[in-house]
Amino acid sequence: MSAISRLAKALRRALLSAVPTALGVVVLSFxxxxxxxxxxxxxxxxxxxxxxxxxxxxxxxxFGLDLPxxxxxxxxxxxxAHFSLGFSPRFNMPVAxxxxxxxxxxxxxxxxxxxxxxxxxxxxxxxxxxxAGRWPxxxxxxxxLLFYSIPGFWIGLMLIVLFAVKLGWLPSxxxxxxxxxxxxxxxxxxxxxxMILPxxxxxxFxxxxxxxxxxxxxxxxxxxxxxxxxxxxxxxxxxxxxxxxLPNALSPIVTMAGLHFGGLMGGAVVVETVYSWPGLGRLSxxxxxxxxxxxxxxxxxxxxxxxxxxxxxxxxxxxxxxPRLERAS
Amino acid sequence: xxxxxxxxxxxxxxxxxxxALTPQAPADVPPEWSNVHAPDARxxxxxxxxxxxxRRRALRAFLRNPNALVGVLLxxxxxxxxxxxxxxxxxxxxxxxxxxxxxxxxxxxxxxxTDRLGRDVLAGxxxxxRVSLAIGFAATAFALTTGVAVGAVAGYCxxxxxxxxxxxxxxxxxxxxxxxxxxxxxxxxxxxLTLVWAIALVSWPQVARLTRAEVRAVxxxxxxxxxxxxxxxxxxxxxxxxxxxxxxxxxxxxSVMVATAILMESALAFMGLSDPNVVSWGSMIGSGRELxxxxxxxxxxxxxxxxxxxxxxxxLGDGLNDALNPRLSAER
Numbered sequence: 146m147s148a149i150s151r152l153a154k155a156l157r158r159a160l161l162s163a164v165p166t167a168l169g170v171v172v173l174s175f176x177x178x179x180x181x182x183x184x185x186x187x188x189x190x191x192x193x194x195x196x197x198x199x200x201x202x203x204x205x206x207x208f209g210l211d212l213p214x215x216x217x218x219x220x221x222x223x224x225x226a227h228f229s230l231g232f233s234p235r236f237n238m239p240v241a242x243x244x245x246x247x248x249x250x251x252x253x254x255x256x257x258x259x260x261x262x263x264x265x266x267x268x269x270x271x272x273x274x275x276x277a278g279r280w281p282x283x284x285x286x287x288x289x290l291l292f293y294s295i296p297g298f299w300i301g302l303m304l305i306v307l308f309a310v311k312l313g314w315l316p317s318x319x320x321x322x323x324x325x326x327x328x329x330x331x332x333x334x335x336x337x338x339x340m341i342l343p344x345x346x347x348x349x350f351x352x353x354x355x356x357x358x359x360x361x362x363x364x365x366x367x368x369x370x371x372x373x374x375x376x377x378x379x380x381x382x383x384x385x386x387x388x389x390x391l392p393n394a395l396s397p398i399v400t401m402a403g404l405h406f407g408g409l410m411g412g413a414v415v416v417e418t419v420y421s422w423p424g425l426g427r428l429s430x431x432x433x434x435x436x437x438x439x440x441x442x443x444x445x446x447x448x449x450x451x452x453x454x455x456x457x458x459x460x461x462x463x464x465x466x467x468p469r470l471e472r473a474s
Numbered sequence: 475x476x477x478x479x480x481x482x483x484x485x486x487x488x489x490x491x492x493x494a495l496t497p498q499a500p501a502d503v504p505p506e507w508s509n510v511h512a513p514d515a516r517x518x519x520x521x522x523x524x525x526x527x528x529r530r531r532a533l534r535a536f537l538r539n540p541n542a543l544v545g546v547l548l549x550x551x552x553x554x555x556x557x558x559x560x561x562x563x564x565x566x567x568x569x570x571x572x573x574x575x576x577x578x579x580x581x582x583x584x585x586x587x588t589d590r591l592g593r594d595v596l597a598g599x600x601x602x603x604r605v606s607l608a609i610g611f612a613a614t615a616f617a618l619t620t621g622v623a624v625g626a627v628a629g630y631c632x633x634x635x636x637x638x639x640x641x642x643x644x645x646x647x648x649x650x651x652x653x654x655x656x657x658x659x660x661x662x663x664x665x666x667l668t669l670v671w672a673i674a675l676v677s678w679p680q681v682a683r684l685t686r687a688e689v690r691a692v693x694x695x696x697x698x699x700x701x702x703x704x705x706x707x708x709x710x711x712x713x714x715x716x717x718x719x720x721x722x723x724x725x726x727x728x729s730v731m732v733a734t735a736i737l738m739e740s741a742l743a744f745m746g747l748s749d750p751n752v753v754s755w756g757s758m759i760g761s762g763r764e765l766x767x768x769x770x771x772x773x774x775x776x777x778x779x780x781x782x783x784x785x786x787x788x789x790l791g792d793g794l795n796d797a798l799n800p801r802l803s804a805e806r
Contacts, residue, residue, distance in 0.1 A: 167648075407648070415745065449648045452650060
């Protein structure tokens with residue numbers, strides 16, 4: 146079967162299963178929205194300091210909060226069908242627009258972290274599998290377990306103390322130099338400086354996971370005949386590892402990376418509040434603080450959809466990496 | 475076939491194929507040394523052979539494992555701190571007792587110093603251990619009960635019930651757990667009880683999925699058939715025949731779940747989503763953060779407590795995994 150039709154088949158299967166799940170998530174987030182105590186009108190009244198019954202009723206009517214529940218669910222679904230997630234009274238702009246502003250920041254942070262975690266994790270895993278059972282392996286496994294146990298927000302704060310306060314090498318937070326008009330390469334380098342610490346804080350946990358996974362997968366592949374053949378025909382150990390073992394060990398890691406998208410998103414929320422990174426995480430923090438549930442649930446819904454998209458992508462990448470899977474399913 | 479199920483079946487199939495291609499493990503791995511495994515790296519492989527768990531062998535293997543012993547000792551230390559907290563520091567740990575912002579060892583009355591409101595850091599640390607352990611274990615207990623029940627019913631019944639429950643689990647797994655947790659706690663108002671329920675609510679799907687896979691693997695075995703032909707009821711077959719055989723991986727997952735629950739609780743408390751009347755390691759970090767530039771130990775010390783506790787639980791989980799699932803943890 147050709148690669149394209151194989152991928153198309155995998156895509157169709159994944160989408161068929163994702164659509165009902167997405168509907169479930171929508172209903173779940175609507176129900177949570179109904180459970181929230183107080184509504185946007187309460188928040189605005191509290192911020193204004195006082196409000197009469199009439200003002201409150203007018204506010205509720207203007208946001209459609211006085212309609213019966215079923216009508217609101219229909220209105221919610223109708224809005225979603227038009228890519229509208231509602232209106233945030235707190236930020237005084239549509240939720241979808243608010244999220245669209247912040248999403249790139251979070252995606253960039255997650256991308257950098259995932260890339261860091263994969264590269265460092267694979268490298269550590271390769272070293273560990275090369276020394277399996279000897280002291281470098283043992284030492285690195287303890288390091289990996291330590292990484293696995295450190296809360297991301299705490300290591301973020303400690304990195305700030307070391308690199309921003311004591312050494313002064315890197316900025317302690319924010320998304321870029323204030324008032325910086327640098328463009329081109331300078332602009333990219335400036336943004337990269339702000340991304341190093343948050344990226345590392347978020348990545349450490351996943352470094353641990355990928356190192357362990359890579360170690361196990363590479364040990365498994367190394368025991369196979371084609372690796373022995375490659376070594377027997379005189380390839381250097383490095384060439385065997387990079388050219389033969391690594392590509393074959395990638396498949397389980399890709400699956401896990403797809404599954405980690407949701408966790409990475411949750412981790413980004415906390416890390417962003419540490420570094421005041423302008424992304425979805427800080428937006429949800431601000432939304433929690435001001436009890437702006439429409440924003441919070443918009444973030445929840447959108448991130449769930451992103452998680453599902455990531456899972457579909459991981460499935461596709463896996464189908465592409467390993468043609469044998471087609472026969473298995 | 476559903477999305478996640480496909481992924482599971484695929485990885486299981488890959489592993490099975492790889493195993494078939496691999497007649498023996500590499501010879502240079504000493505089998506007596508049990509490695510440390512990051513819990514997520516563990517494969518949820520369904521067991522092809524069911525053997526009655528040999529408890530004494532498992533206990534011996536567990537006690538011979540240095541990592542597991544270190545984990546048990548560390549955890550015992552934290553538990554001891556939690557137990558002794560009311561005796562050693564009978565007052566309210568949130569009360570102001572000294573000069574604000576004392577560094578550790580600056581005043582012998584406060585070995586770990588005081589925070590910006592003059593609260594004793596050591597007292598907060600020990601009382602915080604109570605909160606962390608209580609929330610971690612309670613949330614895990616609720617999540618295990620729900621997850622095992624749902625997973626066992628889904629795996630045993632199959633058919634439409636299974637499909638519906640799997641869909642429910644999938645919906646919960648598509649939602650990023652920590653963001654759902656924030657929403658739940660923000661809606662329900664933070665208190666110790668709501669934290670426990672909310673953490674349990676985002677953790678049970680994982681147990682349900684694991685239990686379902688284990689139950690499905692055991693369901694068709696001869697001894698279950700035998701029990702059925704003897705006329706035992708479904709409830710008895712599930713509880714007495716199937717679940718004991720599905721238990722080892724669930725026990726291992728439980729210890730990692732406690733660790734995750736403690737991490738989640740501390741992150742929530744750090745963001746200000748915890749019971750304001752209870753001292754917690756996360757909230758100590760959150761308030762210490764405001765003096766990060768001048769008094770970093772206020773942030774560092776509670777964080778170290780979290781790391782030690784979580785590390786202990788992960789080491790324990792690894793030890794349990796090596797002891798209970800010798801086949802799964804065998805180095806390949």
